[in-house]
Amino acid sequence: MGSRSSHAARIPDVDSIRRETGFSQASLLRLYHRFRALDRTGKGYLSRMDLQQIEALAVNPLGDRIIDSFFPDGSLRLDFPGFVRVLAHFRPVDEEEDGNRDPKEPEPLNSRMNKLRFAFQLYDLDRDGKISRHEMLQVLRLMVGVQVTEEQLESIADRTVQEADEDGDGAVSFLEFTKSLEKMNIEQKMSIRILK
Amino acid sequence: MRVQALVPFGPWSWCLFLATLHCCGASSKLNRSTDSSAQHELNVRFAAASSQPAETISVFTLDYDYVQIPYEVTLWILLASLAKIGFHLHRRLPGLMPESCLLILVGALVGAVIFGTDHKSPPVMDSSIYFLYLLPPIVLESGYFMPTRPFFENLGSILWWAGLGALLNAFGIGLSLYLICQVPAFGLGDINLLQNLLFGSLISAVDPVAVLAVFEEARVNEQLYMMIFGEALLNDGISVVLYNILIAFTKMHKFEDIEPVDILAGCARFIIVGCGGVFFGVIFGFISAFITRFTQNISAIEPLIVFMFSYLSYLVAETLYLSGILAITACAVTMKKYVEENVSQTSYTTIKYFMKMLSSVSETLIFIFMGVSTIGKNHEWNWAFICLTLVFCQIWRAISVFALFYVSNRFRTFPFSIKDQCVIFYSGVRGAGSFSLAFLLPLSLFPRKKLFVTATLVVIYFTVFIQGITIGPLVRYLDVRKTNKKESINEELHTRLMDHLKAGVEDVCGQWSHYQVRDKFKKFDHKYLRKILIRKNLPKSSLVSLYKKLEMKQAIEMVESGVLSSTAFSIPHQAQRTQETKRLSPEDVESMRDILTRNMYQVRQRTLSYNKYNLQPQTSEKQAKEILIRRRNTFRESMKKGHSLPWGKPAGTKNIRYLSFPYSNPLPAGRDVKMAEFTDHDGSDSELPPITFNTHSPAESIQERRWTAEVIPMKSLHRAGTPPRFGYQRSASREERLGRGRRAILRPKPLFHAVDEEFESEEEAPAFGSLLSSELRPGGDCNLSHSPLLQRK
Numbered sequence: 001m002g003s004r005s006s007h008a009a010r011i012p013d014v015d016s017i018r019r020e021t022g023f024s025q026a027s028l029l030r031l032y033h034r035f036r037a038l039d040r041t042g043k044g045y046l047s048r049m050d051l052q053q054i055e056a057l058a059v060n061p062l063g064d065r066i067i068d069s070f071f072p073d074g075s076l077r078l079d080f081p082g083f084v085r086v087l088a089h090f091r092p093v094d095e096e097e098d099g100n101r102d103p104k105e106p107e108p109l110n111s112r113m114n115k116l117r118f119a120f121q122l123y124d125l126d127r128d129g130k131i132s133r134h135e136m137l138q139v140l141r142l143m144v145g146v147q148v149t150e151e152q153l154e155s156i157a158d159r160t161v162q163e164a165d166e167d168g169d170g171a172v173s174f175l176e177f178t179k180s181l182e183k184m185n186i187e188q189k190m191s192i193r194i195l196k
Numbered sequence: 197m198r199v200q201a202l203v204p205f206g207p208w209s210w211c212l213f214l215a216t217l218h219c220c221g222a223s224s225k226l227n228r229s230t231d232s233s234a235q236h237e238l239n240v241r242f243a244a245a246s247s248q249p250a251e252t253i254s255v256f257t258l259d260y261d262y263v264q265i266p267y268e269v270t271l272w273i274l275l276a277s278l279a280k281i282g283f284h285l286h287r288r289l290p291g292l293m294p295e296s297c298l299l300i301l302v303g304a305l306v307g308a309v310i311f312g313t314d315h316k317s318p319p320v321m322d323s324s325i326y327f328l329y330l331l332p333p334i335v336l337e338s339g340y341f342m343p344t345r346p347f348f349e350n351l352g353s354i355l356w357w358a359g360l361g362a363l364l365n366a367f368g369i370g371l372s373l374y375l376i377c378q379v380p381a382f383g384l385g386d387i388n389l390l391q392n393l394l395f396g397s398l399i400s401a402v403d404p405v406a407v408l409a410v411f412e413e414a415r416v417n418e419q420l421y422m423m424i425f426g427e428a429l430l431n432d433g434i435s436v437v438l439y440n441i442l443i444a445f446t447k448m449h450k451f452e453d454i455e456p457v458d459i460l461a462g463c464a465r466f467i468i469v470g471c472g473g474v475f476f477g478v479i480f481g482f483i484s485a486f487i488t489r490f491t492q493n494i495s496a497i498e499p500l501i502v503f504m505f506s507y508l509s510y511l512v513a514e515t516l517y518l519s520g521i522l523a524i525t526a527c528a529v530t531m532k533k534y535v536e537e538n539v540s541q542t543s544y545t546t547i548k549y550f551m552k553m554l555s556s557v558s559e560t561l562i563f564i565f566m567g568v569s570t571i572g573k574n575h576e577w578n579w580a581f582i583c584l585t586l587v588f589c590q591i592w593r594a595i596s597v598f599a600l601f602y603v604s605n606r607f608r609t610f611p612f613s614i615k616d617q618c619v620i621f622y623s624g625v626r627g628a629g630s631f632s633l634a635f636l637l638p639l640s641l642f643p644r645k646k647l648f649v650t651a652t653l654v655v656i657y658f659t660v661f662i663q664g665i666t667i668g669p670l671v672r673y674l675d676v677r678k679t680n681k682k683e684s685i686n687e688e689l690h691t692r693l694m695d696h697l698k699a700g701v702e703d704v705c706g707q708w709s710h711y712q713v714r715d716k717f718k719k720f721d722h723k724y725l726r727k728i729l730i731r732k733n734l735p736k737s738s739l740v741s742l743y744k745k746l747e748m749k750q751a752i753e754m755v756e757s758g759v760l761s762s763t764a765f766s767i768p769h770q771a772q773r774t775q776e777t778k779r780l781s782p783e784d785v786e787s788m789r790d791i792l793t794r795n796m797y798q799v800r801q802r803t804l805s806y807n808k809y810n811l812q813p814q815t816s817e818k819q820a821k822e823i824l825i826r827r828r829n830t831f832r833e834s835m836k837k838g839h840s841l842p843w844g845k846p847a848g849t850k851n852i853r854y855l856s857f858p859y860s861n862p863l864p865a866g867r868d869v870k871m872a873e874f875t876d877h878d879g880s881d882s883e884l885p886p887i888t889f890n891t892h893s894p895a896e897s898i899q900e901r902r903w904t905a906e907v908i909p910m911k912s913l914h915r916a917g918t919p920p921r922f923g924y925q926r927s928a929s930r931e932e933r934l935g936r937g938r939r940a941i942l943r944p945k946p947l948f949h950a951v952d953e954e955f956e957s958e959e960e961a962p963a964f965g966s967l968l969s970s971e972l973r974p975g976g977d978c979n980l981s982h983s984p985l986l987q988r989k
Contacts, residue, residue, distance in 0.1 A: 034706050056703040059820035061797045062693065064827065066700040090701050119694055143692060145795045146822060156685065156788050163686050180686045189694045192702055193610065 017081050021088035022108050027195060031087065035080050046070075046078040061142050065122050085109065089118045092191040115190040116178050130171035133161045269561065276302045276560040294664040296406040296627060299560060300657070303567025311571045323636045327520075330558045331632070332510045335521050336503075337555035338429050339528030340548075346422040347529070353604050354426030361427065361596045362400055362434040368592040370396025373585065382580040387644060394442040395648055398634055399589060399655060401435035403627025404428050404620075406660070407667050420616050424623060432629050433521035437469050439633055446641050473519030477526025480509035484527070485534035485729040492731065498543035499550055502535055534729040562628040569635065570653055576646040585651045586658060589624075597621040615674045622667050625659045626652075685789055688796075695799040797823065 011017070011032050018028060038050050048067055057063040070078055070086050088109035107114060123131045123139050137157040144153065164172045164180040172180075260267075279302045283289055347354065370393035377384040377392060404424045441462050448458070484505035491498050506527045513523035536544060597617050605611035612620075634652040637645045797819055 031705070037706070038704075051704065054703050057700055058827070059823050060696055060700045060703070061823050062696045063700060066697060066704075070704075087701065087705065090698070119690070119697060122693065122697060139693065140689070143689070143696070143796050144792070145797060145819070146826070148791060148795045152788075152791055156792060159785065159788055160685050160689055163684055180684070181690055184687060184691065186694075189691065190698060192698060192705065194702075194705065 011080065013081065017084055020081075020109070021084050022091060022110065023084065023088065024196070028084065031084055032080065035083050044079070046083065047076060051078075062122065065125075065142075069118070069121060086118075087195060089115055090190055090192045091195045092193065093187040110191070112186050113178070115186050116181065117174065119190065120174050120177055130169075130173050131161070131177065132171045133157055136160055136172070272306055272564045273557055273560055275306065276564070291668060292665060294406045294625070294660065296403070296563070296625070296660050297664055299563040300566065300660060302560075303563040303565070304570055305567065306564050307567035307569070307571040310568055326562075326632050326636060327514070328511075330562060331521070332507055332524055333551070333554035333558045334628070335432060335510075335524050336506050336528055337551045338425075338432075339525035340532055340551055342425055342429055342529060343422075344529060344533060346418055347426060350419065350422045350426065353608060354423060354430065356604050357423060357600055358427045358430035359434060360600055362397075362431055362438070364596040364600070365400035365589075365592050366397035366435070366438055367393065368396070368595065369399060369585070369588045370394070372588045372592070373581070376580065376584050379580075382578065384578065384581055390442060390446050391642060391644075394439065394446065394637075394642075395585075395634075395651070397435055397438040397442060398630050399585065399626070399652060400431075400592075401626065401629040401633065402427065402431055402593075402624045403629060404623040404625055406627055407623050407625050407664055419610060419612065420619060423612075423620060427620075429525055430522075433473070433519055433525060434470070435629065435633070436521055437466060437519045441465055441469075443638075443641070469517070469519045470522055472516065473513045473522035474526040476513045476516075476518060477509050477523035477528075478530050480505050480512070480523070481527040481530025482729065485531045485538070488535050488538040489729060489731050491539070495540040495543050498535075498539045499547045502531065502539075502547050503550070505531070534726075538729075538731050559628055562632055565635065566628070566631045566653065566656070569631075569649060570657075574646055575650045576644070577650060578647055581647060582651045582654050586655055589626075589655055589659075593624045594621050618674065619667075619671055622663060622670060625663055626656045627660070631656055685785070685792060688789065688792055692796050692799070696797075699799050 011028065014025075014028060017023075018025070021028075023031070035046065038053075039046050040050065040053070048071065051057065051067045051070060052063075057066065060066065070083065072082075091110040093110055093112070120131070121127070123135055125135060125138075137154060140153050140157050140160075161170065161172055164176050166176055166179070167173075276299060279298055280295070283295065283298045370389075373395065374387075374389050374392040376382065377387045404427060445458070445462065484501055487501055487505075488498055491501065506524050509527040510520040510524040514520040535547075539547070597620055601612050601617050601620075630652050634645075634649045637648060639645050642648065
């Protein structure tokens with residue numbers, strides 16, 4: 001146990017990270033180890049290439065976008081707080097924690113809204129707050145096999161936007177997005193058990 | 197539907213039946229004849245032949261005795277295989293019942309045939325044959341296909357559950373039955389405690405893996421899978437050890453009472469036998485891994501080495517009265533990791549398939565024996581004993597599951613829910629192991645052996661059929677999924693996206709290693725074991741090199757068939773279409789939803805898909821290939837749009853997009869040292885190993901050689917910055933790479949698809965023709981660099 005606490009001390013700003021993300025000490029330590037393991041050359045930060053080394057991501061249809069979501073605002077370096085901040089979105093929601101929350105504090109990163117916001121940004125590449133038909137089509141193209149023809153994809157994209165679009169602007173805003181998913185159990189879908 | 201499926205099964209097996217009957221009839225004195233009239237003729241002929249004196253040379257004779265044993269064995273195996281084919285032809289049947297059901301039915305059928313024709317079945321199963329020939333392949337297969345990482349992560353729980361569970365079950369059932377035997381009304385008074393305990397030990401040998409195929413589709417979590425596997429793996433070993441110890445006890449104390457000293461000796465023996473077996477297995481595992489290091493020139497004997505050493509470990513352990521089963525399991529688990537890396541791809545496939553085949557044959561034979569025993573006159577029925585055995589089996593399994601997991605849940609980070617425990621409880625299906633042990637009880641020590649055999653058979657039939665068939669619905673019921681409501685297209689798309697997202701982020705998080713021990717082992721492994729046991733000059737993952745080859749083929753095929761051009765290369769046109777929202781009929785929506793559901797990529801499965809009787813074809817591989825190729829093409833497209841190739845750029849420019857050479861990398865001298873540290877640092881399963889394409893030198897293809905050759909010059913280019921040094925560097929590097937002994941891991945971490953990109957673009961230039969050639973020459977200075985590359989072809 002002694003070695004553990006010394007490790008914890010090595011994480012910079014560990015307390016502020018804990019407060020911001022809500023991870024336990026043990027989880028943060030494990031994430032730190034993972035961060036260090038991913039950072040093979042010991043730079044102290046992660047680059048896109050480090051994440052691209054993960055083989056399973058290469059065969060994930062959304063692999064590139066997932067990696068991009070770790071680098072907000074087009075930055076090239078991912079430091080540990082940033083890494084943890086993204087992963088905090090996937091922390092399982094703890095009901096009692098929700099009840100005890102101080103309403104004045106900002107929403108925790110793993111709230112339903114924030115999870116949805118995270119998913120939304122996978123679609124919305126130009127960050128204009130809306131998923132245009134074109135963006136929807138791009139995502140569809142990524143996720144569907146090659147047998148589907150372009151026309152079929154386009155009609156599916158049309159239909160998707162049409163279903164969700166309420167104000168008729170031909171694009172899906174974030175609120176429309178949340179509304180279309182109101183019946184889905186986002187808290188469970190976007191939670192990773194081991195990140196407790 | 198069912199009839200349709202049985203049709204292919206029907207005529208073939210009827211042919212086989214007739215064939216079997218032919219032989220049965222011809223060999224022994226025929227009491228009853230069966231359907232075919234041809235048999236009569238044969239009979240007559242045979243009778244005629246045998247009545248004549250043996251001086252004349254008969255033109256047509258039948259020598260059945262000579263081939264009887266192998267002939268019948270082969271027929272049985274064929275029959276079982278045909279039945280399996282029929283079984284799998286039916287779409288839904290494999291999901292309804294485990295394959296053991298089928299094998300048992302086939303066995304019963306053969307048994308019926310043999311009984312009906314009063315044929316004496318060849319004595320294929322006796323103690324030595326079972327323990328020496330039939331059992332090792334089964335155990336080897338389950339040990340080899342055990343996924344090691346989750347196994348070791350859950351080792352504590354597995355040992356606790358499998359070990360203590362088996363003991364608890366054995367003693368519990370034995371003691372309860374003993375108490376029952378005390379009741380004079382049942383007429384079981386002559387079965388003493390030892391015999392009951394022995395019976396308990398053999399009936400507690402479960403084979404839960406058989407049912408795994410049934411609830412595979414329900415998303416059972418990895419931990420649960422692991423517990424079931426682990427139990428199956430260790431259970432056999434522990435039961436056999438216990439069985440042997442108790443038999444030894446029975447022999448010793450036929451007339452005396454057992455003293456406490458003996459019990460202590462028994463326990464000590466149990467531990468020694470178990471641990472000794474494991475120890476030997478590990479040693480043999482290392483030896484065989486070491487030997488496979490040197491087999492690159494005769495890769496044809498690699499499977500032989502693997503099998504012989506495993507078998508040898510079994511035999512050596514048995515010689516010393518240690519547990520051969522645990523030895524062979526430990527051997528398989530140990531050597532798997534290193535052997536997989538050392539042997540060639542084809543040897544690896546051969547080993548896998550051959551193992552499956554051997555274990556399948558063994559199991560078939562045992563089940564056939566079971567069938568033969570079922571339908572015979574060798575039964576003794578005692579209502580009380582048999583029914584209570586069944587009841588006690590279930591009760592004690594429930595007790596052991598819930599009690600043991602209650603305790604182990606305290607220490608686990610991710611406790612098992614009650615649902616999981618119910619699944620584990622219900623998957624306690626008995627299999628071939630129990631039957632064999634019962635069958636091989638020595639009659640001299642067990643005058644009531646028939647009763648035991650009957651009871652075992654009843655338990656097996658009950659658990660396999662009733663539990664095996666109902667476990668599927670049970671698991672689906674427990675794993676409540678919302679399948680009734682039709683989701684809108686939106687929901688479906690977004691759900692799938694979120695699944696992919698979650699899988700991706702899980703991969704980023706990696707696997708937690710809970711134990712420092714595991715990390716320490718990994719370090720030790722890297723520093724010492726891998727150096728000794730793994731071949732030099734290897735790609736760190738043969739899977740990666742396989743991917744490369746497959747991608748190449750696939751890419752060329754796709755281009756030739758024009759598929760690529762239609763999807764990946766289509767430039768997304770801006771939304772100039774009319775904004776009118778078409779009114780879509782429900783059928784259109786329906787068909788859209790169908791298209792979506794059918795064609796969306798599957799999410800990477802974390803849970804292991806293990807099928808005891810089958811090696812699953814790699815369906816996910818096809819999807820992975822497709823994704824990789826598409827990504828590469830979009831990559832290339834984005835390249836085409838405005839980014840030029842790096843050759844023209846001056847040195848020092850960070851070119852992260854295209855080639856991601858770590859500029860901050862130390863010079864080659866330091867490189868090797870660093871290699872050792874960061875290869876395979878954390879979770880070889882999930883990380884991309886540095887790609888070294890010095891594959892097995894004999895099998896090295898021109899392409900790969902060229903490709904690795906290409907990789908070096910890039911670095912030197914960036915250092916020197918001038919193309920003319922290109923050719924020189926490349927040839928120099930090739931020399932040094934081809935030189936022996938040099939750890940030719942050239943690049944610490946080239947980008948997985950970026951380097952590939954290069955390779956492909958170069959390779960496919962002629963294949964793609966005009967489509968891509970334009971993109972390969974964006975700038976004038978690139979021509980210079982390309983021509984030497986192309987010339988090498």
